[in-house]
Amino acid sequence: MLRPTVLFLFLACAVSLSRSAVVLENGMPILWAQTAGQVTDLPIQNGIVTPDPWNFLHRMSLYRLMIAATDPFMGSMGTGTGENPMWGLTVQLGWFLTSGRLADPTGATTCGLQTGDTMCVSTQSWWSCVSYLVSALPFLSAAQQGFLGEGVQVQMQVPEGVEDYCTTYADCTTRYPDAMAKWDAYFTGLKTSAESALPENEKKDSILGLYWAAQMASIYSASACNAKMSSYSSPEVTFVNSWLNSAEYVSAANFHSTLEKSSKFSIPLPSRVLQEGDSPPNIADLSQEENHTLSVFSWMKNMNSLLGGSLVRMWRSAMCSATTREKGREMLEQLMLNPSFATSTFLSIISGMTTSC
Template identity: 60%
Template sequence: MLRLLVLGLVLACAVSLSSSAVILENGAPILWAQTASQVTELPVHDGILLPDPWNYLHRMSLYRLMIAATDPFMGSMGTNTPSWGIRWDIRTPHPGGRLADPTGATTCGLEITLFLCHHTNICNLNNNEYDHFVLFIMYVQMQVPAGVQDYCTTYADCKAKYPDAMSKWDAFFQGLKTTSESLLPDDVKKDTILGVYWDAQMASTYASAACNARQSHYSSVEVSFAQSWLNSAEYVAAARFQANMEKALLFLSPLPSRILQEGDSAPNIVGLTAEENHTLYIFSWMKTIDSGTLLRLWKGAMCSVNTRQKGAQVLEQLLLNPSFATSTFLSIITEMTTSC
């Protein structure tokens, strides 16, 4: 039943935004009104849905369909369901931003009129095409640009290449239906749904390691940021963070508005805002002090619905509030661990 329900559904790739750019139009992602409201509006070839994941409108159309189909199961999430912010795919026409072709071979991402352009070499931390493909191909076949060999394009292909990630996304959709129909309290339903979501999300994130080959197009500072961001994602996942529209916008703004270059060193990167510098510094700090111990301590503290809710609040403070001391973060983790 659920497989029929989620025909053609997707979760969009993560794309970071400029803090100075317009993020929404009339309360929705840019060009949302131009996306497809029916599966039949997507490209079809020989009876097979064939959207192009490099095409912003195609990708957002699939995202819109996913939201519409899963909304009936999202009552426990409140009015701002996690679908809106869960993948942060709200792209803006920000010239020279994080969507620019890192090779410089094209003008992709450099002109406002070309912000829909999405070059296959773009593969920074927030724009991992493997995330697209592992999530998109539940019931469609993906177009792939000529010369690109390293992407799966069908459900069977991705299932063979990434069995763990695909199994966990299957479990997410099935768990969404089962949990929504249960007699559990809403806060437990919400926590359970977010748990299976983050299991799947992290599996597909790490299934996309083949994109690492494209990291040669980026500076060592940008690559380090990508690694730091992945490390921080482990904390977010363990807290089962609800990335709804409101929260997504809060966390999008302080992400760096451009690709990082050699010599950039947070919190003193020229051209970035104080908020962007702070976020970069915190990501780096978390990765530097970690060595696995802090993350294990954090995961151990995320042992109940209550501690996970508190953990999400603590992460929000750490990333968004410059006056929130890192020492406070460490002491709170220790206190939370003792309550488990």
């Protein structure tokens, strides 16, 4: 349990050869079988659960345990086993790993590199910093709300000398009050929804709304990670900013981040950290799909900037009902996965949807 296998080396080679993101293994997130199946599989010291989120398997375990704990409240999501919206974060974490984004970008250590500990998650990585905010924070909230068992207490491990990460519910609530409050609202909302007499589609929309409000609050807290961007190339920093911008559209549409859909959206993401000189859509060692994704992300970010932020505001305005949010999710899928879907079409549809609200 919690032991990496040679699979990671195979996956890393597959990434370097195929240049497409590897996010699943036998239909499940990468190394899923190696993660903790129950809370007691994690380290426990003096009666306190002490996961090490700087180890990939531990960080992925946080998601596995939260998904298992919340699945009983997910009846409105659908009948499949991959309907829990938190599956999206597991797939995202797998992409972070195989694309090298959890590794130390400073070159000071071999953390996360093939020449070092491949399961190491670097405290210096911007991507792992953001990932911490959408893994450790919800896990601490879930424990506080009783989803992990009666009276379960949690304290995250942190490398010696590292002080810029919160480790307990109280600590994280002090540092990130809005994010923790919204994760609390999400977990308590699951219990409320289970007892609600609302139609299933309305329950689903409500749960997804609470989920994305919490996830975006964590992402907005990523300003605490900004100093770590200095270790990356300008193309990677540009991608970081456009990736953050894309989250505005996904969240406003209450995207149902199932295991299947999240995998489709992750496969076209860049399978390596971008370097100086990389210029989409003409990065030779990335696939056509990856180049397309980078171009779309860049277009959305640049267009929003040119319009003074009004593109995001228009999109949010258009996502005014469960019906338009459903249409929005379909349109995002076309934009990201269908190269023939013109960006001009995207703009005209948004305008039309906005006037219907």
